[in-house]
Amino acid sequence: MPEEEQLTFEAALQKLEEVVQALEGEGLTLEDSLAYYQEGIRLVRLCRQRLKEVEGKLQVILLQDGEVVTRELSLPGGENHGT
Structure with a gap:
């Protein structure tokens, strides 16, 4: 498994923020800029993947008729998971 896929x-x-700072700085060659850009894209995809993994696990704990009931969290943007 590549090192980036093991990142939290x-x-x-944090690595993505470092990439952005490097790209915003001066003195990078075109080749270095391209390499940083590609690394940034990989990191964005990884962050999205991690968020989707957590999104599927989020639940709301409710109290209904004296009993604790869980259901998946309704997310902004009209996406309701498990309801």
Whole structure:
């Protein structure tokens, strides 16, 4: 498994921030800029994957008629998972 796929969301986000800072800086060659851009795209995809994994696990705990009931969280944007 490639090293990036083992990164946590937080670690991938930190690396992505470093990539953005490098791209915003001066003095990069065109080839270096392209390499940073490609790394950034991989990191964005990894962050999205990690978010989707967590999204599927989020649940809301409700109290109905004195009993604890769980259901999946309704997400902004009209996506309701499991309802």
